[in-house]
Amino acid sequence: MSRSAPLGAPGEARGVLSSKPFRRMWTALSLSSLGDWLGLLALLALAAALTADADPMTRAYAVAGAAAVKLAPPVLLSPLAGVLADRFDRRLTMVVADAVRALLYLSIPLAGRLDWLLIAGFLAEIAALAWSPAKDAALAELVPQRRLGQATRLAVLTSYATAPVAGVLFAALASLSWLVGALLPGGGGPAGSAEAFLAPRTDAALYAAAAAYMAAALTALALPKPRRSAGEAAPAAAPPAAPGAAAEDERTTPLAPAVPSSDDEATAELQTTEGGAAPAADDRTAPLATGAGATERTAQFAPAPQDGGGTARTAEQRPEAPEEAVPRYRPENLLRTLWQGGRFAGTTPLVRGLLAGMVSVFPAVAAVAGVARLHVVSLGAGNAGFGVLFAAVFAGMALGMLAGPRILHHLSRPRLFAVSMGAAAVALLAAGLIPNTVMAAVLVALAGGAAGITWVTGITLVHQELEEDIRTRTLGYLNAVARAELLVAVVGAPLLAAVIGDYALGYGDLSYGFLGSGAVLLIAGLLVLAAALATYRRIDGGEVPLSRELLAALRGVPLPTADVQQEEGRLPGTFIVLEGGEGAGKSTQAGRLSVWLREEGFEVVTTREPGSTKLGMRLRAMLLDREGTEMSARAEALLYAADRAEHVASVILPALRRGAIVISDRYVDSNLAYQGAGRDLARDDIERVNEWATEDLSPHLTVLLDIPPEQGLARLGGATDRMESETEEFHARVRQSFRELAGRDPARYLVVDARESAEELTREIQRRLRPVLPDPVPTDAEAITGMMPTIKE
Ligand SMILES: Nc1ncnc2c1ncn2[C@@H]1O[C@H](COP(=O)(O)OP(=O)(O)O)[C@@H](O)[C@H]1O
Numbered sequence: 001m002s003r004s005a006p007l008g009a010p011g012e013a014r015g016v017l018s019s020k021p022f023r024r025m026w027t028a029l030s031l032s033s034l035g036d037w038l039g040l041l042a043l044l045a046l047a048a049a050l051t052a053d054a055d056p057m058t059r060a061y062a063v064a065g066a067a068a069v070k071l072a073p074p075v076l077l078s079p080l081a082g083v084l085a086d087r088f089d090r091r092l093t094m095v096v097a098d099a100v101r102a103l104l105y106l107s108i109p110l111a112g113r114l115d116w117l118l119i120a121g122f123l124a125e126i127a128a129l130a131w132s133p134a135k136d137a138a139l140a141e142l143v144p145q146r147r148l149g150q151a152t153r154l155a156v157l158t159s160y161a162t163a164p165v166a167g168v169l170f171a172a173l174a175s176l177s178w179l180v181g182a183l184l185p186g187g188g189g190p191a192g193s194a195e196a197f198l199a200p201r202t203d204a205a206l207y208a209a210a211a212a213y214m215a216a217a218l219t220a221l222a223l224p225k226p227r228r229s230a231g232e233a234a235p236a237a238a239p240p241a242a243p244g245a246a247a248e249d250e251r252t253t254p255l256a257p258a259v260p261s262s263d264d265e266a267t268a269e270l271q272t273t274e275g276g277a278a279p280a281a282d283d284r285t286a287p288l289a290t291g292a293g294a295t296e297r298t299a300q301f302a303p304a305p306q307d308g309g310g311t312a313r314t315a316e317q318r319p320e321a322p323e324e325a326v327p328r329y330r331p332e333n334l335l336r337t338l339w340q341g342g343r344f345a346g347t348t349p350l351v352r353g354l355l356a357g358m359v360s361v362f363p364a365v366a367a368v369a370g371v372a373r374l375h376v377v378s379l380g381a382g383n384a385g386f387g388v389l390f391a392a393v394f395a396g397m398a399l400g401m402l403a404g405p406r407i408l409h410h411l412s413r414p415r416l417f418a419v420s421m422g423a424a425a426v427a428l429l430a431a432g433l434i435p436n437t438v439m440a441a442v443l444v445a446l447a448g449g450a451a452g453i454t455w456v457t458g459i460t461l462v463h464q465e466l467e468e469d470i471r472t473r474t475l476g477y478l479n480a481v482a483r484a485e486l487l488v489a490v491v492g493a494p495l496l497a498a499v500i501g502d503y504a505l506g507y508g509d510l511s512y513g514f515l516g517s518g519a520v521l522l523i524a525g526l527l528v529l530a531a532a533l534a535t536y537r538r539i540d541g542g543e544v545p546l547s548r549e550l551l552a553a554l555r556g557v558p559l560p561t562a563d564v565q566q567e568e569g570r571l572p573g574t575f576i577v578l579e580g581g582e583g584a585g586k587s588t589q590a591g592r593l594s595v596w597l598r599e600e601g602f603e604v605v606t607t608r609e610p611g612s613t614k615l616g617m618r619l620r621a622m623l624l625d626r627e628g629t630e631m632s633a634r635a636e637a638l639l640y641a642a643d644r645a646e647h648v649a650s651v652i653l654p655a656l657r658r659g660a661i662v663i664s665d666r667y668v669d670s671n672l673a674y675q676g677a678g679r680d681l682a683r684d685d686i687e688r689v690n691e692w693a694t695e696d697l698s699p700h701l702t703v704l705l706d707i708p709p710e711q712g713l714a715r716l717g718g719a720t721d722r723m724e725s726e727t728e729e730f731h732a733r734v735r736q737s738f739r740e741l742a743g744r745d746p747a748r749y750l751v752v753d754a755r756e757s758a759e760e761l762t763r764e765i766q767r768r769l770r771p772v773l774p775d776p777v778p779t780d781a782e783a784i785t786g787m788m789p790t791i792k793e
């Protein structure tokens with residue numbers, strides 16, 4: 001997977017926009033997208049306005065119907081795009097499709113009827129089905145291959161960026177037409193009255209949408225003539241992606257114009273395959289307007305038919321399409337992707353959690369857009385309020401996506417994912433409960449922002465977690481599910497609001513208007529909250545409590561290291577280390593002590609170095625195998641330290657955080673003694689490396705089992721591993737070093753003569769251990785211990 005520049009990076013935008021034909025194309029696409037968004041807003045608003053006098057259920061049907069005509073065709077009729085795609089000249093197709101849409105939108109306010117609104121809206125979407133693949137192919141022809149990836153990214157960004165612009169424009173037009181109505185007596189309703197404010201004022205927006213489409217058509221008309229006419233020969237405008245692998249990650253996904261790289265630092269970015277043969281993400285498509293079909297519209301020209309389920313190939317691997325080859329447009333089959341995708345998706349709990357999270361955030365945000373029109377009416381706001389609400393949710397989402405990779409830097413990404421879901425849920429709940437337009441706008445912006453963070457973080461994690469092949473399918477599946485959900489949510493939300501209905505709740509002088517539309521937001525919030533909790537449980541592997549990590553992240557500081565936590569008394573466990581030479585009896589004592597401590601009711605974790613983790617086992621084999629493991633002293637020191645780092649992070653610290661007693665057979669002192677004194681490395685260096693590796697976590701007590709090396713080795717029946725096979729002098733230096741270390745800090749050490757009996761040694765250690773333990777140990781415990789069998793490890 002190639003790494004591309006951040007989406008919309010200024011340098012990148014300048015790069016592609018310096019090409020005049022692309023600038024023109026980009027202008028046409030922007031205008032078309034603006035028309036799309038304005039059209040959606042106006043259709044929803046007009047549908048509500050035309051049924052203002054009808055009962056709430058009829059009004060809900062009208063709004064849902066308007067949403068359905070905008071959203072359903074791309075999802076359900078995508079095969080049609082394949083039929084239309086290669087028939088006509090692409091530039092001309094774009095021009096005609098835009099002009100047709102302009103005329104249709106113009107006709108809607110002139111007719112002023114709901115049935116025509118639905119029919120014209122639907123026909124406009126059929127025109128869009130022809131427009132989209134034509135645009136993809138035209139883009140591929142206009143922009144040099146190496147720039148195509150950038151051009152596509154910029155186009156996609158623009159298509160989403162026009163959503164909030166359209167929202168604001170819609171609000172402005174609604175206010176303006178009210179003002180005009182107010183200033184011109186008889187210009188529409190009682191001048192300046194509240195009714196005038198609430199009256200349907202969507203005509204202006206429909207005219208504006210028509211104007212945007214017409215301007216797009218005219219701009220497209222000025223595009224340079226295609227080098228080849230369609231149907232003759234055409235370049236491989238888009239990679240021959242296998243349909244089964246539909247919606248590769250480089251393509252746009254409905255709520256996510258951007259698929260970031262796995263690099264956390266990278267801004268949300270779209271990745272295209274190297275060489276720029278970008279699969280022409282659907283930049284015309286707006287996510288909720290028509291963008292539910294973003295991917296179907298993506299042209300997929302294949303030199304030869306491939307069957308489903310194949311892996312998308314990279315540009316390098318892709319065979320050049322022969323000049324004569326007639327490209328075949330292959331629309332994505334949504335149902336097939338849904339059916340097949342499920343089999344690949346969700347390989348690990350983390351990925352399953354991520355997918356579950358992402359698919360629950362989509363419909364929630366879509367529901368906001370779906371219900372917004374009814375909600376503002378219930379709140380007593382007009383079209384201006386609708387535009388603001390709409391702009392707020394999409395502007396929030398765009399900001400969330402851009403900020404996501406940078407936000408709360410010190411919070412782990414899986415946690416950020418779950419936390420942002422939780423935040424979206426809370427914002428939705430609040431938006432549902434507070435019947436106020438301004439608050440609603442602020443809250444849905446927050447919900448959109450949080451959902452944007454969720455999405456971008458989820459995609460980043462999917463990139464990190466999955467191999468390219470499975471990732472492609474997983475993202476394709478996600479895309480398909482999201483689109484199906486969007487359709488259901490946007491269309492279903494207003495219906496659900498009407499079914500629930502509005503109620504006035506009163507208690508004494510207090511009254512509260514409970515709105516059906518608010519209830520939909522409430523339900524969406526509750527669902528996301530439940531999903532956030534379930535996702536959190538599934539994906540969280542963090543040992544630090546979330547609240548603490550979150551607080552640290554909010555303050556912008558890294559989590560306190562283990563030693564700081566230890567000093568601050570925030571590591572409730574007790575850490576005991578047994579040190580000494582070979583055969584000193586460390587494992588024997590570790591076993592006996594753990595039996596005693598468990599009897600006392602403590603949770604005990606007995607562990608050892610090296611080799612107590614998966615990684616550690618491999619390191620241990622490298623370090624102790626006698627065959628073929630020549631290594632420098634520094635490498636040896638670092639490998640032991642690496643084993644320790646993993647040991648601390650994955651075994652010792654988690655146990656100490658739980659409040660357990662950890663007994664480790666060897667720790668940092670072995671490194672200092674064996675590599676420092678034994679191998680003659682500078683002690684300071686080893687200390688520094690270990691401080692870093694262990695977050696400076698030090699034991700509460702170290703028991704040194706001191707024994708002359710030859711006696712210890714004799715107990716083992718002779719040397720078996722690489723270290724034990726070292727010279728006598730080596731082992732003598734090691735012993736000396738252990739004694740010195742203990743001498744430096746007597747308060748933290750207990751030195752015992754390991755030649756004594758195992759029972760006697762246990763008693764000595766118990767005596768010393770008692771004051772270190774969290775709770776007082778009953779004095780008769782010692783007697784009991786005497787009767788205990790020794791645990792053989
Ligand atoms: N105090 C002791 N006196 C005599 N033998 C012992 C004593 N402690 C342990 N042993 C024996 O010495 C051998 C090595 O003990 P072990 O606990 O494995 O040492 P280490 O873990 O330090 O290498 C084992 O056979 C064990 O039974």
Ligand SMILES: Cc1cn([C@H]2C[C@H](O)[C@@H](COP(=O)(O)OP(=O)(O)O)O2)c(=O)[nH]c1=O
Pocket residue numbers: 581582583586587608609610624640641665666667668669670671672674675721723724
């Ligand atoms: C932890 C550690 C162990 N070692 C050596 C000491 C041992 O010879 C060997 C660990 O082997 P192991 O079989 O665990 O020895 P023991 O039973 O005596 O604990 O690794 C180091 O050299 N540096 C270190 O930091």
